[in-house]
Amino acid sequence: MFGISFGRIAAVFVKELIQMRRDRLTFAMIIAIPIVQLVLFGYAINSDPKHLPTALNVQDNSVFARSLTAAMQNTGYFTITHIVKGEREGQDLLASGTVAFLLTVPPDFSRRLARGERPSLLMEADATDPAATANAMAAVSQLPATVFNNDLKGALTSLQATPPPFNVVVHRLYNPEGITSYNVVPGLIGVILTMTMVLITALAVTREVERGTMENLLAMPLQPFEVMVGKIAPYIVMGYIQVTVVLIAALLLFGVPMLGSWFDLSIALAIFIAANLSIGFTISTVAQNQLQAMQMTFFFFLPSILLSGFMFPFRGMPVWAQAIGEALPNTHFMRIVRGIMLKGAGLGELFGDIWPLLLFMLVVMGIALVRYRRTLD
Amino acid sequence: MNGELAIDVAGLTKKFGSRTVVKDFNIQVPKGQVWGFLGPNGSGKTTTIRMLCGLLLPDGGQGKCLGYDIRTQAAQIKRNVGYMTQRFSFYEDLSIRENLDFVARVYDMKGRKQAVDEAIAQLGLTKRQDQLAGELSGGWKQRLALAACILHRPQLLLLDEPTAGVDPQARRDFWEEIHTLAGQGLTVLVSTHYMDEAERCDRIVYLAYGTVLARGTVDEVIDNSDLFTWIVTGEEVRGLAQELHGKPGIDQVSVFGVTLHISGTDQAALERAIAPYRNRPGLTWTKSKPSLEDVFIHLMGPFREQVTG
The missing domain is CATH 3.40.1710.10 (abc type-2 transporter like domain)
Structure with missing residues (x-):
């Protein structure tokens, strides 16, 4: 076997960037989704959690x-x-x-x-x-x-x-006036990233299968890891663009405070985005076409929005639902982003939510690499 | 270079579920030759080509491609083989240059820009290099695909129906190119449905329903067939065709404008069947060798009912 080649990763990376740039509609969606969701979820749903x-x-x-x-x-x-x-x-x-x-x-x-x-x-x-x-x-x-x-x-x-x-x-x-949007807006970062990042990678690979370009990709000396990194990297960039949009809106429209460090936030973001992209990549190794990829994305997305503590207070949910929530990256990211922005917590204090994210990312990437088709069988 | 084999496989078998798509396939292709791969749709041509370049893992059999084991050394095979898929499989939302550039990067080519420049110049597309591949006509797409497949200077070219839907001039140019490449030592295996293309190959292999039915040079394939053919020329051959159809001793009747090909495997029976019509006015009867197409249709005969029935 040949080693990992930076040149081949670059090949996929550059190709994805060009395709991303050509696909105006998707690019517009990436920017529009955060804004629409911010407006939509401006007010939280109240609940009455106990214990x-x-x-x-x-x-x-x-x-x-x-x-x-x-x-x-x-x-x-x-x-x-x-x-x-x-x-x-x-x-x-x-x-x-x-x-x-x-x-x-x-x-x-x-x-x-x-x-x-x-x-x-x-x-x-x-x-x-x-x-x-x-x-x-x-x-x-x-x-x-x-x-x-x-x-x-x-x-x-x-x-x-x-x-x-x-x-x-x-x-x-942390939020003396009890302003709901302080809680919702940082949480939206997690929700928006989960939705767009998972969907976009799931589609990016499935599209190759549907358009018949996968056959060519497989016939070339590209290794699964090279394809995965080359495809994921451009979307990390895209994820940061989205976050920037949300954060600017959070600070300007909703006046959400930023007490923690931007550096800590960007580290946590990188892990979270990569975790979501690897989920998307895994979905694409299972889905036969873009429609299936879309359905599977929503299957993952719904619990991420409903059970992560974004929609309903996490502690208000039954134990079994909390257990599912704990397995979702968005749950941990939600705590991290609120911790950093509203409490000024550092990565050290939030380590309890960082390691599950890392673990999740590594496990899912492993699954994706194993499942990635090396042949057309 | 003589005597060395580019492809040497034996017993290749591939199943999709319970259906055997390729059965016990053997082929030995010497370097520098152009081999044609013929057979009806669904005969296993594409599957065989995919097994040769490591895209599918055979269920049985073994062999080598360019000296690399097709089971264990797919990575090396991929580096040295150019595979042109049946369906255009480059990126339609990338320009001509971007597609070639992508390929050059994937193969870690040294002097990438120069190689791409040369390929574009050779295609005669220097002025249109920034046009999206999706905007090209079928013929140009096929030329782009070929240029992309040979960009990394492979030793073996596997072409899966490269000229389907391409006009005659483009097809002719394409074959010129293939022979030029073969002259430089490249080995080519090309699948096709066109008889004139089969006749341009050094050897042909006829595959139907996963089994090789004939192989050799065009003449060998024709000579080895047990088919006898009469050719009738005249204005009224269409009516005659209707009358002869299904007569005992006659296996095939096909009209080519003012010419009629009548074939059968039993020479005596065939002649008995046509005897009553031999003296019709306005018709010229000639005993002839069957054409390659006659032979192929005949070879497919026993299987045809199996599939349609």
Whole structure:
């Protein structure tokens, strides 16, 4: 066998670029799709997810704190998943998206409560997806009025009734005003890339089969890897063009903040785009014609939009649906892009979502290479 | 170069599902010769050519192409073979130059630009080099495809019905080119439906339904057939054809304008069958060798019903 030849990869790369340039309609679609979708999905669909992971930072281990956490769990909106030892640890959990809430009970809470000073609790919420946390926050603000009625006995009975004996101070982190488009617009980057990148590569290879040029391609000394890289590379460029369009719109039209680093974002984008392109390439090795390629693309695209946390809050879905969601690259990319843009998270903090993307990409590329036809059999 | 074989395969068999498309195919083509590959549609010509250039893996048999094993050394074969597909398979949305440039890159050619320039000049398309391949007429597409196939200077050219749908002048030019290339030592295997093209080949192989039915030079194929033919000339041959059709001893009757070819395998029976018509006025009867076409139609005879029935 011959080694991988850069010249042959370049041959395919240049050919694809020329074909891309000639195909005006597709090129126009690539630019138009993001704009249309941005306008369409400008408003999110609200939902009411429950059992949101919550971290507790209890610095005052009293009967009140225990009653409070029990009452929170009883609302159905919170599941205490982490007990943290300090503010820093809790913040990290929030930034990485592991928990949606961080409740801090200050050290002198029960003492001040008993004195009738009406102390405050701090509830910090990850508000990048406001729809996911809004109801939970509403529920927590109801708690003070009733939660301690059983505990306030004897001399403390006077503290029952209104006004409530303590306050809950709610901090919406990352998206303080709860602006939905802050959540939707970065998410759209993932949705748009999934749709166009998968479809375009799926079609690019299937088209060769349909037009009869595949026979010629196979008769030439091109190796599957060379064809794949040569075909995928131009579309990575195209993916970046799309992202640029979405980001400009995100910043100008919707005023979405960009707290993280552009460099981190572009690294994550490269991985995500390559993962989608390899899916497209794999589809093209299965599909007999462009119509089939299109159908298979949508088969992949629908869960990517519905189960990835773009359309509905991820934590609001049943466990089995979350499991499917975890297997989709868009789910992880959605967390990464929101993490970088809205929370200012870095790649290190987001590694938990980077490695599934990488793994996905490598596995799918492997499948594509194995499945790619070397003969016409 | 004499005696060396460009293609040497034996027992090649290919099945698609339960259907055997090529059965026990043998061929030994010496370098520098032009071999014609004939046979009806669906006879396995394309499948055989694809097996020779590594596009299909044979289910049985083995052999070598340019000294490389067709089963294990497809990559080497692909580097040294030019394969022209039946259907135009270059990029219609690329220009003439871009197509040739793509091919040159794929074969990692040194002096790519010069090679492409020369190929375009040779095609006589220097002025139209930026025209899209999809805008070319059938004849020009075929010339472009040939230029692209020989760009990397292959040692073996496999051409699958290269002249289908091309006008006579273009076909003639095409064959001139083929013979020029063969004169330079290139081996050519070309499949065709045209008898005049078959007659331009050094050897012909006649394939029907996956089996080789005849092979050799044109004369050998004709001489080896067990067919006897009478040629009748006259104004009224069309009516005569109607009358003779299906008579015992007559296998084929075909009209070529004012000429009629009557053929049969049993000489005595054939002569008995035509005897009553021999003295009709206005007709000239000549005993003749069958034409290549007569032989091919005859060879196909036993299979024809099998397929249409």
